[in-house]
Amino acid sequence: MLGRAYIIFDTAIGRCGIAWGQSGIVGVQLPEAREIETRRRLFKLYPEARETRPTPNAEAAIEGIVAFLRGETVDFSDVTLDMGGIRVFDQRVYQITQRIPRGETLTYSEIAVRLGASGALRSVAQAVARNPFVVIVPCHRVLEAGGYADKMSPHGGLVSKRRLRSIEGAGSSANKTLLDVLLPVAPPRPPG
Known part of the structure; x- marks a missing residue:
């Protein structure tokens, strides 16, 4: 290929x-x-x-x-990601993000501290926003301080972090965003 x-x-x-x-x-x-x-x-x-x-x-x-x-627990460790063209700092953020267990979260500042760059909060937030590997690299598990989770990445389409966390069983129905209410889960389309 x-x-x-x-x-x-x-x-x-x-x-x-x-x-x-x-x-x-x-x-x-x-x-x-x-x-x-x-x-x-x-x-x-x-x-x-x-x-x-x-x-x-x-x-x-x-x-x-x-x-x-579908709400199942998944291990993506066998999936190979092409990190060519991804900034080294972003790669380090994604490595930490991939280790966040299902149902748990870290804040941008907690990731910055784990990187040894406690002042890099904004850079961490930008790396998460640029994540091209949505779901495989679970950026929905990285939140702003206070647990705010309504942001969407360019690769997230109309699906918010909160919606992904809800699918994982980490959010409550009371935490739905307006988009989640307006765009209910659609049944899969038949192939062909």
Whole structure:
């Protein structure tokens, strides 16, 4: 396989996308309001990617994302991520984020302290916002001080951190965001 590829796939919350290259997964896109918008976002992020069948690594990531979005506990440790082009600081943030257990959270400042850079709160927040590996690198488990969790990353589509934490069983229905109320969980679309 030369270059990058992508595929759109069904989940409990709608049609997601994933892109990969020879070195691993390069990005995950959670659903936008319509599938065409999810495709546009992927095209904007990875214009050279072509739609094709997933590699075994991409298939493992897809299966994990589908299971996660059904509320299952998932281990993504066998999924290879392509960190080429990712800033070294961001990679370090993602390594810490990947070790946050299901149902638990850290704040931006707690990650900065773990990095030995307690003054890097803003840099940590920016790294989390740039996370192209949504769900695989669980940025929804990284919150602002006070537990605020309504932010959405560019790769999160219309799905908020709070919604992802709720799927994980970490939030209560009382904590739903307006978007979660307006965009209820959609049943998976039949293939084809």
